[in-house]
Amino acid sequence: MTYDDYLDGKPVVVTAALTGGIHGKEANPNLPETPEEIAEAAAACEAAGASVLHLHAREANGERAFSTERFQTVTDAVRAATDDVIVQHSTGGTGAPTELRAEPLRTDPAPDMASLDMGPMNRGQHLTSENTRATVAALHEEMRERGIKPEVEVFNDGHLNEVLAVADDLAAPPSITLILGPGTLSVPSPRSLLHLVDHLPEGAEFTTLGFGRHQLPLTTLSVLLGGHVRVGLEDNVYYRRGELAESNAQLVERAVRIVEEFGRPLATTDEAREILGV
Amino acid sequence: MAERCQHLDYRREGDGKAFEVARAYCTVADRFVQPVTADICNARYDLDPTEHCEIYLDHHGVDGEESAGGTSDSDSVGDGEDGRKGSDP
Numbered sequence: 301m302t303y304d305d306y307l308d309g310k311p312v313v314v315t316a317a318l319t320g321g322i323h324g325k326e327a328n329p330n331l332p333e334t335p336e337e338i339a340e341a342a343a344a345c346e347a348a349g350a351s352v353l354h355l356h357a358r359e360a361n362g363e364r365a366f367s368t369e370r371f372q373t374v375t376d377a378v379r380a381a382t383d384d385v386i387v388q389h390s391t392g393g394t395g396a397p398t399e400l401r402a403e404p405l406r407t408d409p410a411p412d413m414a415s416l417d418m419g420p421m422n423r424g425q426h427l428t429s430e431n432t433r434a435t436v437a438a439l440h441e442e443m444r445e446r447g448i449k450p451e452v453e454v455f456n457d458g459h460l461n462e463v464l465a466v467a468d469d470l471a472a473p474p475s476i477t478l479i480l481g482p483g484t485l486s487v488p489s490p491r492s493l494l495h496l497v498d499h500l501p502e503g504a505e506f507t508t509l510g511f512g513r514h515q516l517p518l519t520t521l522s523v524l525l526g527g528h529v530r531v532g533l534e535d536n537v538y539y540r541r542g543e544l545a546e547s548n549a550q551l552v553e554r555a556v557r558i559v560e561e562f563g564r565p566l567a568t569t570d571e572a573r574e575i576l577g578v
Numbered sequence: 579m580a581e582r583c584q585h586l587d588y589r590r591e592g593d594g595k596a597f598e599v600a601r602a603y604c605t606v607a608d609r610f611v612q613p614v615t616a617d618i619c620n621a622r623y624d625l626d627p628t629e630h631c632e633i634y635l636d637h638h639g640v641d642g643e644e645s646a647g648g649t650s651d652s653d654s655v656g657d658g659e660d661g662r663k664g665s666d667p
């Protein structure tokens with residue numbers, strides 16, 4: 301993916317990350333947690349132009365849920381509330397064992413895509429989301445067995461080395477999410493995103509995910525670089541400095557305005573399936 | 579095997595917020611904790627309040643001095659700068 305893709309008017313795939321697994325309504329009361337709330341947000345994001353929905357599940361009290369049963373409830377509700385979206389389940393889970401993190405892959409039907417975190421990420425002083433190579437390999441293997449397209453998550457440029465090491469095993473084209481933000485994520489800057497894009501595997505499609513205040517500028521740059529974009533309350537609870545976002549759809553609507561203002565068409569879900577190889 | 583944190587409570591109201599279902603509340607920091615932190619508070623998986631929670635460790639300082647909360651829940655899970663949130667993408 302290149303600037304030529306921008307010039308050629310390649311469609312942009314917009315992913316909405318609705319809920320996440322870290323913060324909840326204590327951070328933004330508009331963040332959807334129950335299956336009903338997630339389904340409502342999903343429908344609104346689809347109407348706003350998102351073709352991929354990145355899903356996490358929660359317990360009734362907002363705490364993290366990993367079980368197939370809980371994901372089934374969420375994914376059923378989302379599929380019932382939407383016309384045609386690409387359903388993407390998270391397999392992330394700081395501190396949770398690999399076996400539990402594989403459970404979201406076992407819904408019926410299987411998700412179209414699932415996240416595959418390519419390595420560790422520190423959280424504060426005492427906690428690391430480990431994502432050992434053994435964990436990555438186990439999750440990837442189960443995705444292959446179930447026909448699930450990996451959404452390869454690159455937390456920093458070292459993780460691109462990890463992607464390159466398994467690139468031959470990834471279903472074509474590799475669909476890579478470049479994550480820029482604080483701590484052990486890639487340094488959130490335009491130059492950093494350019495560097496990451498320069499080192500993508502041959503033929504890869506990339507989606508840019510900027511945390512917090514970096515979401516808006518890096519979304520814009522991704523559009524110019526021929527990439528795709530991910531927005532949503534999982535990654536950013538604010539609309540602008542000091543102002544909480546009203547909804548996931550509000551963030552999707554802004555991303556869509558940027559995409560259209562820069563002259564790239566928004567990918568339909570059929571186009572997104574073709575572009576991402578789902 | 580680690581034990582659930584002695585400072586954990588489940589509340590529907592507090593810190594200027596209200597919820598329909600009782601949520602994890604830290605009585606040291608006096609606020610609702612993030613879902614990922616609630617797994618530390620409850621000592622789920624291999625997580626342990628005495629090892630992984632900065633609020634706990636700060637409160638039970640190694641020099642024996644107790645402080646009033648200190649490190650934030652946000653800090654303990656690596657949130658983004660300017661109070662904007664990070665995640666487990």
Ligand code: SF4
Pocket residue numbers: 583584585586587603604605606607611615618619627631632633634651
């Ligand atoms: S945030 Fe830390 S100190 Fe507070 S209840 Fe949870 S584990 Fe205990």
